[in-house]
Amino acid sequence: MDxxxxxxxxxxxxxxxxxxVQILPSIxxxxxxxCTPIALGALCGFMNERSGVVNIGIEGMMLLSAFVGWTxxxxxxxxxxxxxxxxxxxxxxxxxxxGLVAALLTGLLSSTxxxxxxxxxxxxxxxxxxxxxxxxxxxxxxxxxxxxxxxxQSAGSFTRYVPPAELTSLPFVGWLAKALLNQGPIVLAMLVxxxxxxxxxxxxxxxxxxxxxxxxxxxxxxxxxxxxxxxYRNVILGGLFAGLAGAWFTLEFxxxxxxxxxxxxxxxxxAALIFGRWTPLGSFGAALLFISAEAIGIAVRFQPxxxxxxxxxxILSGIPSxxxxxxxxxxxxxxxxxxxxxxxxxAAVGKPYERESTG
Amino acid sequence: MIEKARSVLLVPVLAILLALVVGAVIMFLSSPLIVxxxxxxxxxEAYAALxxxxxxxxxxxxxxxxxxxxxxxxxxxxxxxxxxGLFNIGxxxxxxxxxxxxxxxxxxxxxGSPWVAVPAAVLAAIAVGALYGFIPGAxxxxxGAHEVVTTIMLNYIAIFIIAxxxxxxxxxxxxxxxxxxxxxxxSLPLLFGRNGHIGILIAALAVPATWxxxxxxxxxxxxxxxxxxxxxxxxxxxxxxxxxVFTMSLAGLLAGLAGGIQILGLSGFMPAxxxxxxxxxxxxxxxxxxxxxxxxxxxxxxxxxxRAGSGLMQIEAGIPxxxxxxxxxxxxxxxxxxxxxxxxxxxxxxGAAGEAKAETATISRSYGSGA
Numbered sequence: 001m002d003x004x005x006x007x008x009x010x011x012x013x014x015x016x017x018x019x020x021v022q023i024l025p026s027i028x029x030x031x032x033x034x035c036t037p038i039a040l041g042a043l044c045g046f047m048n049e050r051s052g053v054v055n056i057g058i059e060g061m062m063l064l065s066a067f068v069g070w071t072x073x074x075x076x077x078x079x080x081x082x083x084x085x086x087x088x089x090x091x092x093x094x095x096x097x098x099g100l101v102a103a104l105l106t107g108l109l110s111s112t113x114x115x116x117x118x119x120x121x122x123x124x125x126x127x128x129x130x131x132x133x134x135x136x137x138x139x140x141x142x143x144x145x146x147x148x149x150x151x152x153q154s155a156g157s158f159t160r161y162v163p164p165a166e167l168t169s170l171p172f173v174g175w176l177a178k179a180l181l182n183q184g185p186i187v188l189a190m191l192v193x194x195x196x197x198x199x200x201x202x203x204x205x206x207x208x209x210x211x212x213x214x215x216x217x218x219x220x221x222x223x224x225x226x227x228x229x230x231x232y233r234n235v236i237l238g239g240l241f242a243g244l245a246g247a248w249f250t251l252e253f254x255x256x257x258x259x260x261x262x263x264x265x266x267x268x269x270x271a272a273l274i275f276g277r278w279t280p281l282g283s284f285g286a287a288l289l290f291i292s293a294e295a296i297g298i299a300v301r302f303q304p305x306x307x308x309x310x311x312x313x314x315i316l317s318g319i320p321s322x323x324x325x326x327x328x329x330x331x332x333x334x335x336x337x338x339x340x341x342x343x344x345x346x347a348a349v350g351k352p353y354e355r356e357s358t359g
Numbered sequence: 360m361i362e363k364a365r366s367v368l369l370v371p372v373l374a375i376l377l378a379l380v381v382g383a384v385i386m387f388l389s390s391p392l393i394v395x396x397x398x399x400x401x402x403x404e405a406y407a408a409l410x411x412x413x414x415x416x417x418x419x420x421x422x423x424x425x426x427x428x429x430x431x432x433x434x435x436x437x438x439x440x441x442x443x444g445l446f447n448i449g450x451x452x453x454x455x456x457x458x459x460x461x462x463x464x465x466x467x468x469x470x471g472s473p474w475v476a477v478p479a480a481v482l483a484a485i486a487v488g489a490l491y492g493f494i495p496g497a498x499x500x501x502x503g504a505h506e507v508v509t510t511i512m513l514n515y516i517a518i519f520i521i522a523x524x525x526x527x528x529x530x531x532x533x534x535x536x537x538x539x540x541x542x543x544x545x546s547l548p549l550l551f552g553r554n555g556h557i558g559i560l561i562a563a564l565a566v567p568a569t570w571x572x573x574x575x576x577x578x579x580x581x582x583x584x585x586x587x588x589x590x591x592x593x594x595x596x597x598x599x600x601x602x603x604v605f606t607m608s609l610a611g612l613l614a615g616l617a618g619g620i621q622i623l624g625l626s627g628f629m630p631a632x633x634x635x636x637x638x639x640x641x642x643x644x645x646x647x648x649x650x651x652x653x654x655x656x657x658x659x660x661x662x663x664x665x666r667a668g669s670g671l672m673q674i675e676a677g678i679p680x681x682x683x684x685x686x687x688x689x690x691x692x693x694x695x696x697x698x699x700x701x702x703x704x705x706x707x708x709x710g711a712a713g714e715a716k717a718e719t720a721t722i723s724r725s726y727g728s729g730a
Contacts, residue, residue: 056507123695126446126507127646131691134639138684139385145679146392259681267511274508320527326519329512336504 005308015312019305020296026303027295028179033253034295035287036187037062037262040245041269042276042283043190043197044111047238049278050201051231052214052348053118056129058242059266060136061110065246067140069103070257071147073155073250081153090185091159099155100247107243108236110136115235119228122352141259157255158184184252186244193241197280210234214346217353227353242266264329271332278346286335290328297324366706371647373700374693375661379406381689386678393677405676412671413664421552424559425625427663429454429637431562432617434644434655435569436492436610440506441650442573443606444586449495449510450614451638452517457488457615458622459521462539462629463529465622469543476545481619488615489608491517496607500600506607514638525631537631547624558620563656565613570652572609582606614641636684640666643687646694662687 004014041058048055076095077083083093110132117128163181168174180191201207209230212220217227245265250257268290269283276282301321305313383402390398413423433450440447465480495513498504526537533540547556573579585592585602593599617637622629640662647661648654662683669680693700700706 117695121696121698123697127691127695130448130642131688131695134643134684134691135688137639138681138686138688141681142385142679142685143389145681146389150392264511264515267508271508271512320523322519322523326516329515332512333498333504333509336508337498337502
């Protein structure tokens, strides 16, 4: 190893690889957890764009759901103190479960508004999404200020599943099992949904119809698919994913709400969707990539490379922390610039559909 | 003429009125959190304070103009984008970077002559803002990366750049919190009142200048053509790529100017975390003003008045200033649902609606799939 590490310049590259391998087991659970809102947001975008609707409002939907879920849990906690968490069920309390449901309903409701504006009213879909973003930012900021003035109770948060030790201590794959399974219910649900949606898209009647509607709605209509209805259903159901992502922020990852806390995750989700070529698995991979960039920054701060890798350590710790935080956003731009030409969007995306008979 | 004005203005005015009603309902429903009981008069008190704080005195009116100034410029930055079929959500980042550039150059020339410092700092804001618009423009033109996503990413990156630069290398060592040094001589001269700076005049001049560029120059004709119908524009020998890059750079210039004016005219320095909603507001301004410079001017005055009055609204009625964001989002909602509003209120004149639609209908095109 030493010999490789000591090669001028290229040696640094070997050090970097060795460092990444060294920190992977410890940062991989964080990466999987942090990529959850992006992967779920991408699933929401997937439901929209595969059926031909652009949704730039995922960010706002997440923010709104995060707020409503949190507020609901807080209100219930205040009304009914001392709820016993069910340890076997991710430490669920009635407040958490009802909060989660409220977040999901908020996702549904906000995506219904988007569906109505972009399918029935045929407003510009990007403007419709922007409206949701601005409104969500305003109303959550407004109400959060009023509620936090009353110094509210904690919402509590879901706890993580602890996989059996036999699994996590397996050689070579143990860390992977820990990264994927030692997670809260929303992260686990995300992992399941990514796989399920991938299968549904390519192996089900619904998937075939959705792809048809997203690529060539007129042709789909001629073979008897109700384009408007399918778009409505997909866009509205997509809101569930945004709602789940919102709940992750306030009921699983943290237990409080801050104004604008989604921090552009909903927009990064769109980039992940494009990078992942409009497939659930692909966008999950993209989400992992985006977050890894940030996670390396965190690792450098808490567990800098030392010993044989000291050269690398001095370089990495010389990089300002803001650079690492900015990295997912930078990667998003690079990915969009580099990949978009080869990644083809569903052909009918962004175009309102008008039936000829009603035209 | 009157018929046309009525047709163009009716829907925006209705949208504003409906949004005020929705805002009142929200304030009423949230009144238990503010005054411990449902208070039907709270919305009226809030709106009264809003009007008093924005128009009630000479100082209030100056404050409205000061608040409207960045909104006019940033609104134009979003508006010219709309004309070319581009959705510039990056006004926020361009504004911030322009402000940072003005703070850096102004801070360096703080002890010199104002005749040098002011123009130099303003030019720096313009140049850096234009560059920050050029980047997504060039990315769109040459790689097809959609400007909606890239500009949003650049907005976040601008925040991190400022956090790094202002808290690090350019931190004012004498200050108690992370901020750049005071711009001193580069401060914008005052025209009237406590903070009625010359930027108000610059913004007022930018309106006819942009109008002339868009509606009287060849370049403006090409911008509007490429926005309305890129295929026709290409067929007519126009250069869509050049126009995309030019329009985004122009947008960045305007938003950067707004940021520079804000720093040089008001705060005098750039803090490490500069919180502003100008970028969001600019989108609302451009949409309400139907992407027309004159419409943008009036929309900016309206939202500027709301920002100026929101402080008094918070003090006198206890309504958080975020209410203004809620109102803006709601106004946009009713604007987008224009067809529905026309049906509700039985307004005819689909011609004007159709026209307005054509100006913004091109934004979703080419999403994600190359130029």
